[in-house]
Amino acid sequence: MVIDFIADYYNNIEHYPVLSQVKPGYLRHLLPRSAPLAAEPIEEIIKDIETHIIPGITHWQHPAHFAYFPCTASTAGILGELLTAGLNVVGFSWVASPAATELEAIVMDWLGELLNLPKPFLFSGNGGGVIMGTTCEALLATLVAARDRKLAEIGEGEIGIGKLVVYCSDQTHCAFAKAAKIVGIKQGNVRVVPASKTTSFGLCPDELVRAVRSDRDRGLVPLFLCATVGTTPTAAVDPLLPLCRVAREHDIWVHVDAAYAGAACVCPEFRHVIDGVEGADSFSLNAHKWFLTTLDCCCLWVKDPSALRKSLSTNPEYLRNQASDEGGVIDYKDWQVTLSRRFRCLKLWMVLRSNGVANLRNFLRSHVRMAEAFEKLVAEDARFEIVVPRRFSMVCFRMGVANLVNKKLLESINGSGRVFMTHAVAGGIYMLRLAVGATLTEARHVAEAWKVVREQADAMDVEGIVGC
Amino acid sequence: MVIDFIADYYNNIEHYPVLSQVKPGYLRHLLPRSAPLAAEPIEEIIKDIETHIIPGITHWQHPAHFAYFPCTASTAGILGELLTAGLNVVGFSWVASPAATELEAIVMDWLGELLNLPKPFLFSGNGGGVIMGTTCEALLATLVAARDRKLAEIGEGEIGIGKLVVYCSDQTHCAFAKAAKIVGIKQGNVRVVPASKTTSFGLCPDELVRAVRSDRDRGLVPLFLCATVGTTPTAAVDPLLPLCRVAREHDIWVHVDAAYAGAACVCPEFRHVIDGVEGADSFSLNAHKWFLTTLDCCCLWVKDPSALRKSLSTNPEYLRNQASDEGGVIDYKDWQVTLSRRFRCLKLWMVLRSNGVANLRNFLRSHVRMAEAFEKLVAEDARFEIVVPRRFSMVCFRMGVANLVNKKLLESINGSGRVFMTHAVAGGIYMLRLAVGATLTEARHVAEAWKVVREQADAMDVEGIVGC
Ligand SMILES: Cc1ncc(COP(=O)(O)O)c(C=O)c1O
Ligand SMILES: Cc1ncc(COP(=O)(O)O)c(C=O)c1O
Numbered sequence: 001m002v003i004d005f006i007a008d009y010y011n012n013i014e015h016y017p018v019l020s021q022v023k024p025g026y027l028r029h030l031l032p033r034s035a036p037l038a039a040e041p042i043e044e045i046i047k048d049i050e051t052h053i054i055p056g057i058t059h060w061q062h063p064a065h066f067a068y069f070p071c072t073a074s075t076a077g078i079l080g081e082l083l084t085a086g087l088n089v090v091g092f093s094w095v096a097s098p099a100a101t102e103l104e105a106i107v108m109d110w111l112g113e114l115l116n117l118p119k120p121f122l123f124s125g126n127g128g129g130v131i132m133g134t135t136c137e138a139l140l141a142t143l144v145a146a147r148d149r150k151l152a153e154i155g156e157g158e159i160g161i162g163k164l165v166v167y168c169s170d171q172t173h174c175a176f177a178k179a180a181k182i183v184g185i186k187q188g189n190v191r192v193v194p195a196s197k198t199t200s201f202g203l204c205p206d207e208l209v210r211a212v213r214s215d216r217d218r219g220l221v222p223l224f225l226c227a228t229v230g231t232t233p234t235a236a237v238d239p240l241l242p243l244c245r246v247a248r249e250h251d252i253w254v255h256v257d258a259a260y261a262g263a264a265c266v267c268p269e270f271r272h273v274i275d276g277v278e279g280a281d282s283f284s285l286n287a288h289k290w291f292l293t294t295l296d297c298c299c300l301w302v303k304d305p306s307a308l309r310k311s312l313s314t315n316p317e318y319l320r321n322q323a324s325d326e327g328g329v330i331d332y333k334d335w336q337v338t339l340s341r342r343f344r345c346l347k348l349w350m351v352l353r354s355n356g357v358a359n360l361r362n363f364l365r366s367h368v369r370m371a372e373a374f375e376k377l378v379a380e381d382a383r384f385e386i387v388v389p390r391r392f393s394m395v396c397f398r399m400g401v402a403n404l405v406n407k408k409l410l411e412s413i414n415g416s417g418r419v420f421m422t423h424a425v426a427g428g429i430y431m432l433r434l435a436v437g438a439t440l441t442e443a444r445h446v447a448e449a450w451k452v453v454r455e456q457a458d459a460m461d462v463e464g465i466v467g468c
Numbered sequence: 469m470v471i472d473f474i475a476d477y478y479n480n481i482e483h484y485p486v487l488s489q490v491k492p493g494y495l496r497h498l499l500p501r502s503a504p505l506a507a508e509p510i511e512e513i514i515k516d517i518e519t520h521i522i523p524g525i526t527h528w529q530h531p532a533h534f535a536y537f538p539c540t541a542s543t544a545g546i547l548g549e550l551l552t553a554g555l556n557v558v559g560f561s562w563v564a565s566p567a568a569t570e571l572e573a574i575v576m577d578w579l580g581e582l583l584n585l586p587k588p589f590l591f592s593g594n595g596g597g598v599i600m601g602t603t604c605e606a607l608l609a610t611l612v613a614a615r616d617r618k619l620a621e622i623g624e625g626e627i628g629i630g631k632l633v634v635y636c637s638d639q640t641h642c643a644f645a646k647a648a649k650i651v652g653i654k655q656g657n658v659r660v661v662p663a664s665k666t667t668s669f670g671l672c673p674d675e676l677v678r679a680v681r682s683d684r685d686r687g688l689v690p691l692f693l694c695a696t697v698g699t700t701p702t703a704a705v706d707p708l709l710p711l712c713r714v715a716r717e718h719d720i721w722v723h724v725d726a727a728y729a730g731a732a733c734v735c736p737e738f739r740h741v742i743d744g745v746e747g748a749d750s751f752s753l754n755a756h757k758w759f760l761t762t763l764d765c766c767c768l769w770v771k772d773p774s775a776l777r778k779s780l781s782t783n784p785e786y787l788r789n790q791a792s793d794e795g796g797v798i799d800y801k802d803w804q805v806t807l808s809r810r811f812r813c814l815k816l817w818m819v820l821r822s823n824g825v826a827n828l829r830n831f832l833r834s835h836v837r838m839a840e841a842f843e844k845l846v847a848e849d850a851r852f853e854i855v856v857p858r859r860f861s862m863v864c865f866r867m868g869v870a871n872l873v874n875k876k877l878l879e880s881i882n883g884s885g886r887v888f889m890t891h892a893v894a895g896g897i898y899m900l901r902l903a904v905g906a907t908l909t910e911a912r913h914v915a916e917a918w919k920v921v922r923e924q925a926d927a928m929d930v931e932g933i934v935g936c
Contacts, residue, residue: 002547003471006554020566024797027570035578039824042547045817049551053814056567060557068564068786071808073556079470079510083517085549085762086474088541089528096536098488099524102495110503133601136806144650161629161652174782175807181779182612182805184629184652232786288808294553295810311649314642317893318536318700318901322879329492337650337805338604339643340539340756342763346521349513356507411790425785433786 005046006078009054010061013440017417018062022055058420063440066449067422069232069260070437074292076354080347081294087346092339094329095321101330104131104345107352111287112301114357115265118278121301128305130335131344133296135259138284139179139226140337141300145307146224146253146281147183154221162186165215166224169195169203169238171231171426173257180224189220197427200388201236203227208246216250224253227280229273230261233424234431235391237261237273244279254280259298260435261392263290264368267361270392281307290364290393290437292351297344309334367393367436370446374434377450383457387429393436396424399457403430405465412456419449473514474546477522478529481908485885486530490523526888531908534917535890537700537728538905542760544822548815549762555814560807562797563789569798572599572813575820579755580769582825583733586746589769596773598803599812601764603727606752607647607694608805609768613775614692614721614749615651622689630654632691633683637663637671637706639699639894641725648692657688665895668856669704671695676714684718692721695748697741698729701892701901703859705729705741712747722748727766728903729860731758732836735829738860758832758861758905760819765812777802835861835904838914842902845918851925855897861904864892867925871898873933880924887917 030052060071091100108129112122119125132138143166151160166180170192180190191211195201212222225247227238240256247254256277262285264270277283281304287297302308313334315324323329333339355363371393378384378397387396398406403425410423410432424433434449498520528539559568576597580590587593600606611634619628634648638660648658659679663669680690693715695706708724715722724745730753732738745751749772755765770776781802783792791797801807823831839861846852846865855864866874871893878891878900892901902917 002550006551009554019563022566024562024566024791025570027567028574031571031574034581035820035825037825039827040821042544042822045821053567053571056565056570057555057557058563058565060565061555068558071556071558073553076510078550078553078556081553082470082546082550083474085541085546086477087525087529088539088546088762089525090536090539090763094492095487095526097524097526097528098490098492099495099521102493102524103499103521106496106499113502134806134808136808140650140805156654173807174784174787178780178782178805182608182651186624232784286808294556295558295808312646314646316642316700318890319642323492337608337646338602339641340602340604340754340763352503353508353513354510357503357505359507422786 001042001046013059013062016059016062018059018064018420019414019417020056020058021417027052027056061438061440063438063442063445064419064449065438066434066436067420069289069435071288071295072290072292072437072439073294074351074439076350077292077294077347080350084343084346087343089343090340091343092333092341093319093321093324093331095323100343101332103349104332105330107345107349108299108301110352111299115262116271117283117301120303121283127301127303129299129301130332131348132298132300132336134298135257135284135286136175136179137337138298138300139176139255140182141308141312142253142255142282142302143179143183143224145311148311149307150221150223163221164223165189165191165220167191167193167208167211168226169193171195171201171233171236172226172228173232176226191215195236201231201234201426203238203243205239205242205246208243212246212250222250222252224255227254227256229256229258230392233426234388234396235261235394236388237391240274240280241276244276248279256280256283258283259286260289264364264392266357267364287348292439293347297348305335312336367441370441370443371395371436373443374446374450387431395434396431398429398431400462405462406430406432408465409456409460412460413452416452416456418452469510469514481527481530484527484530486527486532486888487882487885488524488526489885495520495524529906529908531906531910531913532887532917533906534902534904535888537757537903539756539763540758540760540905540907541762542819542907544818545760545762545815548818552811552814555811557811558808559811560801560809561787561789561792561799563791568811569800571817572800573798575813575817576767576769578820579767583730584739585751585769588771589751595769595771597767597769598800599816600766600768600804602766603725603752603754604643604647605805606766606768607644607723608650609776609780610721610723610750610770611647611651611692612779616779617775618689618691631689633657633659633688634692635659635661635676635679636694637661639663639669639701639704640694640696641700641727644694659683663704669699669702669894671706671711673707673710673714676711680714680718690718690720692723694723694725697724697726698860701894702856702864703729703862704856705859708742708748709744712744716747724748724751726751727754728757732832732860734825735832755816760907761815765816773803780804835909838909838911839863839904841911842914842918855899863902864899866897866899868930873930874898874900876933877924877928880928881920884920884924886920
């Protein structure tokens, strides 16, 4: 029944408004005040989902969902989650389910090889990969590892942690500053280097050098650089090669956050965007974004797993066991922030196998082609401008130069319910973002998206808005 | 096909050894060296799961799984996960799927009321609940909130963070010390108060007073107490009422970690174990432990959500939207460590509805009764001793007084493959733990567990072991 419900959901998905049209607080008066004392039939619950929940869903799987970055589902991903829930094992240490740990290590080497990650990131090269829920967790884990390694060097002292400085650009995802705050980096020591249109919003290595030098001159200690491949606002690419060179000189841990765009590197023609990654210490991508696994599945590779383990290991008596004591196994609890962990590699393994690498590449390429087609349509309309060169499957564009006009335009586009896009502001420019990536998106949906944009633009009283 | 596979799995589960009997590294040579280029049929994958994965599974859903704490699955929980994966929405902010946020708030009030949590923990009383993956995340989030509130009071200064002290007992889950380390509390400022057999391994309030006073005398700043209801080693209960009184006097944030035992509080007869919780600041339980949701589902309630928000909010331009700007909605990303979040409340809602509260209570009670029966069997055998009074569904016992004997006994019990138990050491005493809680466990499985224990005890050469 639930499988049928999901099948129907996907069959009907185009009939729903992409962006939920409910008002805040809509649900509370539709549901009972408290949990029922007696069991209710599953039919009843499914009916409520149809009637009360679905209207409050913003449909991320809708083929006209072009907002944020994609969060892709697929049959293999969904069935993988189903199996994970069915087996419901907790693979914190090897012994708690050897297959959960061993499959994860194997699949992370598979995916690492597909991405052509340098050998030192793979288990086969004495590094290794681990699956977490989100990039936030990957950033936290690597930041803590880098922090503790540095503090061991310079001495924890009274003010050790207060001296540490981390670096990013103003295009870096906010998860980084949040993770830095959580691990105790002082707010004033998060160095946000502005990126500009000149570098297509990539982080400029010379600016990094300047920031690092000035911090060192003030007696501060450079710790960590978060470089992004495929930034959230505009899918910009920070140039890894020169950035890692700077970092190495100053003994800075480099993490490469390729949450969205990393998946594209399984296609040889896109792999160059992570050239230079051999100089980084860690690399992550969200397979739930553009690699079909369903939420959540953040893949993190590190060159030095012992750095993670030194910071994140726990060894309480109640978890001790012979296999761990003998040391020949991976206990993933020591590689991550959380103890309990879901058997997430199962779905990643299933996605890789049931699609095959060739189809996965074609899937990614098809999205890029659709974005190219959209870019072309935008470029042909004199009212519009492509703000930054299209990267991957994302197009950033605007109508004229007035931010307010574009804001209103986006509101009316999303108000139509026919598509859902979001916006970014970079270098002071407000732009609309079309991120192609939903599993069901076809060329016709992108064409339709352009039609909606044009129609809403046609209907707009631009002078009225700019005048006010 | 996958549903059938899962149904068969549960039908056959009793035929598997509970604890996986594979050797480290078993899987690598069974799988190909790299991901396949061409798609493979799902039949093939399922066959591999049967042949290669299942032997490496330690079966947490096996009715004779008595190890660690339970991690319970159920039809409603599994179907909830399936729906979550099918809809695959990312509810970081209200607008990204209003139903995901609103259902979570409603269900957390439902469950909070069932637990008879004081009103200030509920949305209806200006507190509120949030679902995270794990207790580790709940501890991190509350620790950071408490830390930043305190630093705002005393001034961040150069050494502010270095002065903060956190408290727990030596029975507290290791997740707490790990979370403290992550947020930058100095290793030397994690005050671990020893608990003893005299207080049945509960944290003694007088010891807490002593520790706090001594820290204050040295110019340190007490920050946080993690009190546990149902400790991992022995299911001990820290006395909340006097502990919270001490904490209030010294302005210490109290978190109550009821990861396993919290669920029992939906039964009125067990609710007294959290008497005094009205003096705490936050309370969490893992619904995936003993409340049927499947992993992961940690429910956290706080009295002051603004403390979480002050520490964990982010407001990047690309996530800005009208509903959030107007302020009348919950954006759960600001309540937790991670940005992306799964639609976890769906399964909790389905568990509550499809079982009904009455059945859920009976389910928990039946486990407690089975543990009582086991306790009785142990007590009747003169070779054995109940080490601490049984709490909830957990029995801690040993054979004689030699730790080594009990270690060997546990090894031979688990080596049988017929049951899986783990151990604890508290107050220097090595003990075996029988934690009843798997969804399929019946009285006969517990009786069988006792049979295995006795048989292995009979077969042991106790003198040989003690002699060596
Ligand atoms: C570049 C980048 N990094 C990090 C994140 C945050 O990902 P998560 O929600 O998995 O922490 C995102 C999400 O969109 C992103 O685009
Ligand atoms: C009392 C207690 N707290 C915390 C945890 C850790 O839970 P999680 O894995 O959800 O972080 C456990 C796990 O067994 C526990 O028993």
